Amino acid sequence: MSRPILPGATIGILGSGQLGRMLAQAARGMGYRVATLSPGTDTPTGQIADHEVVADYDDLDAIASFARDVDVVTFEFENVASAATDVAARHAPVRPRGEVLHVTQNRLREKRVLAAAGLPTAPFEAVDEFRGLEAAVARIGTPCILKTAGFGYDGKGQVRIDAGTELEWAWQAMAGGPAVLEGFVDFEAELSVVAARGLDGELVDFGLIENRHADHILDVSIADMPVGEALEDDARQIAATVMEALDVVGVLCVELFLTRDGKLLVNELAPRPHNSGHLTIEGCPSSQFDQQLRAVCGLPLGDTLRKAPVAMANLLGDLWEGGEPDWVAALSDPAVNLHLYGKAAARPGRKMGHLTAFGTDRDDAMRRVMVARSVLKGA
Template sequence: MIRPGEVVGIVGGGQLARMSALAARAMGYRVAVADPDPDCPAAPVADRVIVGALNDPEALAPLADVASVITYEFENIDGAVLDRLAARRPVHPRVEILRTCQNRISEKQALERLGIPVAPWRPVRSADEIPAALEAVGLPAVLKTATMGYDGKGQAVIRTTAEAERALEALGGGPLVLERLVDFACELSVVVARSASGHVAPFPVAENIHARNILAYSIVPARVDPAVQAAARDLAVRIAEGLGLVGLLGVEMFCLPDGRLLVNELAPRPHNSGHYTQDACATSQFEQHIRAVCDLPLGAVDLLSPVCMVNVMGEDFPLDVGAALSDPHVKLHLYGKREPRPHRKMGHLNVLAPTADEALERAREAKAAIAGTAGQPRQA
């Protein structure tokens, strides 16, 4: 057990590190973050910032000098850097889990080994493999880069063999994943925590709405049958236990019209769709992450109120905070990023309401209010 007063190290200093650090400090831990930017979002709330490139083992070595346990806030980290840190301090989630989730091919193979349902798919490592992959998967399909893809980047929808060949060239030639384009009813996600002692706690299921391939709204409880919610949480627990997770795992799923679930992607860290937990759950995902990696007992995950999380993006600036907060059930979380670029996540709102539908409606209103577009046609 890593006890309060010791140092939690976080690789990466973005918004997830910032919110994890705030949770850790509230519990009495000290926090050190490693990031190339000395003024990263986590810097104002960390006890120490180690400035260095995240692919430089020597630059990040001081993190192991000060931290009792180390975690990370995103997947695009060189595993060799974490291997060096793990030789000296516990790193959670394990580097092997990070490597699995960094590559869509290994991720899908791991899910299939665990008996987890996924959409039909095939690896594509060269143009020669396209015909067989198309025959196995069928059209329409999605061609995705095996690595470095997020928020819709690194993928293309294809409906013909010619489109597949053009997409292969546009995406860099491979390795890639060809995946059946799923006709789903909605997208769901579950954030699940598992401690080093083996205790597991899945948070309530979120229903997610995307705009421009970026998460826009997370509605909780998800507006699906309770049996589907139970199945989604069960899948998340099976994956966490099967991978030997310590920490948090975001599990993204497609819910088909008949209620069946297909797991789409994994993220071994706090997840955007779990931000609602800060204001609507007995324990936030960030506190739970600290509890899990420090091997403390996990907190309760009860949903205290229906809620809708809405992302605040760079294009929403300048913000009209007063208008958004005129609804007293709107909670504002900003990340301290200096430059509000289009499509950049700058913060989020959590909107509480008596029902999920009302929470979504109020969240839409709060989004329009904070962006100064109230009364204009909705974009998402």
Template structure:
């Protein structure tokens, strides 16, 4: 049986963004100390942590210091080098593993892994070099979308393509980096499953969430989702199979497409807490970040049941315009919970915070969410 890491111990977080910040807050609330390693001296997680090691992710001296301080270490995003986790694994407990992380860092590797589990993906073609593009005529149908294989997020590094010529142009525009060409599906909905898997292999699932993206960035998450209980169960089973196949330990998410024909198709794996799981901070007995702490420390899962219908709305830097948003209008509502991430500068497309609207039903919550989002925006 694995030894539990109990409050009073020190935990490590690789990455200083908002996900690291919310993990840090959850861990500190539970009585742990947190060391954050991030190269940004003003990182949102670093400024609230007990200790901030300001260093690059491949600095072995800094990593050795972190390993010496921490009983266990986790990460907040998938673009931490897998070799960094491998280095730390020889010195302390690390979840998720370097192997699990490596399987999710490259879209081609990720899709091939998902397919190896017998789970459907959109038809896709790996493109390593320009000569590979010709295969698209037989491998997929247009329209399609070309995505960089690594370091793409929130719609960055993605180009819609209606024909073969578009793919050549897009590949050149993306600096001829390794890409994946994905066939577009007749999309009815987008949903996600956030889960927590322990070292012993037990899995606890949060309710399936329904997501709406604007310009490639998540805008709203609604729970309960609008899909049937049968489809929800299928999505959960697929996500759990992926987690088991990865040997994953921690909190993770899988995003799915639901086609107009009723098929459910795996899109992406997030080996960490996920933006679409932020509703859990206020609408569930246990948040996704407390679950991350529990899984890292070998503790039993918390209760993931939904306490209230909820709509989560992302707050991007766009909302600031020329002045501070109208926080007074949001905070006047007793059923809305505001979470800001402590970022120093608001920029267009940058995630600055979110708010959760709790209500008796999702229709009422969405109506209030839309009204609040409009009222929030500065002149």
């Protein structure tokens, strides 16, 4: 068992977005130093970090020297190639290990691991070339969803196929790469479980979170989905099975569908803190970022007990269209907290920040966070 990485040591983060920023905030809070590597400058993570290294993720020399200068390497950007994580691992522990990224950055590999672990997913088939698409659609049935195997996020790289859909058009959206065809799930709700696993195998999770999307981007998350203890236990068991099957050290989010007949299906995995877990920052004694820090440093994990009903709403760049949002108005409810990620350009659809709100119950928390977001746009 390796010794814990103690405060004063340097956490190396591959990637520099808001997830790295909030990890860096947690790390600095506990007295660690932080270095980040990405192709950008003045990044959300770089603004908080001690060192901001500018390099491409495939610049193996830069990755090697970055890893030499830090005590542990973790990441917030999951599309780092195995070549890069292998190089980093020669100089510092990489947590979670590169294999976890390798599996989760490809939908097909991920679904195969899930299936091998006996976990339920929507029916799926690999489609490597256009020729195979028609037969796959016939087997899966319509409606179904065609997704690129790699590099998809926020609904990018996916198309829905219905009975009349032109298959050639659908295939074009895959940009020539391999794809996965999935049965369409007529879900009751989308849920997630954010879990953390320590170096010694200790497991914690934050329970079920309900997620509502708008235009394929997460819009609102609410803690504690009231689905009953049995289903919640199932969801937590699914997360535990994934963590152990992949031997994850760190945080991982399991995105789930709750079907109309009350079953859970795994949608996808994110091997890092997740947008749906942002409500743990105020909502829990130890947030998803605290847990990631503790896990990758080999420390005992923290308390995930939720303090009060809490909800989170994303702030997308669209909110800036009419000028600077009215922060004063949103914060006039003392139950509301504001997080901004330090991004200069507010493009439509870009995640610029989020709000959280506590409430007397989940509906009240949800209502308060929605009101706070709506008043941002002014009268």
